[in-house]
Amino acid sequence: MGILVVGSVAFDNIETPFGKAERCLGGSATYFSVAASFFTDVELVAVVGDDFSEKDLEIFRGRRVNLDGLERIRGAKTFFWSGEYGYDLNVAKTRDTQLNVFANFQPKLNERQRNAQVLFLANIQPELQMNVLEQMKKPRLVALDTMNLWISTKRAALEKAFAHVDLVVINEAETRQFTGEANLVKGAREILSLGPHTIVIKRGEYGVLMITRGEAFAVPAYPLENVFDPTGAGDTFAGGFLGYLTSRREHSDLELRRAIIFGSVLASFAVEKFSLDRLREITLENIYDRYRAFRTLTHFEDFEVL
Ligand code: AMP
Secondary structure: OOEEEEOOOEEEEEEEOOEEEEEEEEOHHHHHHHHHOOOOOEEEEEEEEOOOOHHHHHHHOOOOEEOOOEEEEOOOOOEEEEEEEOOOOOOEEEEEEEOHHHHHOOOOOOHHHHOOOEEEEOOOOHHHHHHHHHHOOOOOEEEEEOOHHHHHHOHHHHHHHHHOOOEEEEEHHHHHHHHOOOOHHHHHHHHHOOOOOEEEEEOHHHOEEEEEOOOEEEEOOOOOOOOOOOOOHHHHHHHHHHHHHHOOOOOOHHHHHHHHHHHHHHHHHHOOOOOOHHHHHOOHHHHHHHHHHHHHHHOOOOOOOO
């Protein structure tokens, strides 16, 4: 029955050392949906203003993304985010955030949406994340992402949300900010103690670290020569990761590890061009090829004592 995502659909202004893009398509739920839809059916729950055109919607056409949950509000503006990156592409500096239509968004899920198998609470106000979670029937897996803005302004609501999810997808700096702990493994344990059974820490060009109650798994990012725009890499990772997992019968450790690689593969495509431009072009075949390249990259044999 697929995956339901609630998060932002946005217009972004982005500046990196390699160029800039103005009012381009963005938003956590946009990146997530496109990535996840390579593997499973996606129910997108979000809101846009009447400045969001038919042309902007084209990104979802021909993909497994159901737009019944994408509300359009007359006379209002779409969420807007403006950010810049220096040569350290792991650190985004927010210049401006305008919630616009998201300020009063109260989605009401329909029967099909409430029955989704997996729920992803992408980056948006934690109260809104909880509002959606409370409407769900009995999802197999609930995952959540967040960001520095909500950690500093909505901490109590965010803590409550952590307590109700199975899996947290969060970046390295946010883990440190939330826990006040410099050591990532200790920070991860602290977040797990709030309730989730798995935490996936995104480390930008250094890759991903997954910690479950029992074990840890780490992979590097795919080494690319050209990285133009890291915006959306985290959401694209989450889309590949959870989209693949949703398509599997079991959420075993083996499948979780494969899912981490599919997430990393999708994210590696997202950063090759601005906005969702590279994700628009790729096929499932491209994804499988890079998965195999990833396997070669990270494979090594046990040692032999001579
Ligand atoms: P990422 O680079 O994966 O962390 O996510 C980038 C996307 O998040 C951008 O396309 C933005 O539109 C969106 N975004 C930025 N700030 C927020 C926020 N406060 N709430 C929701 N979405 C946001």
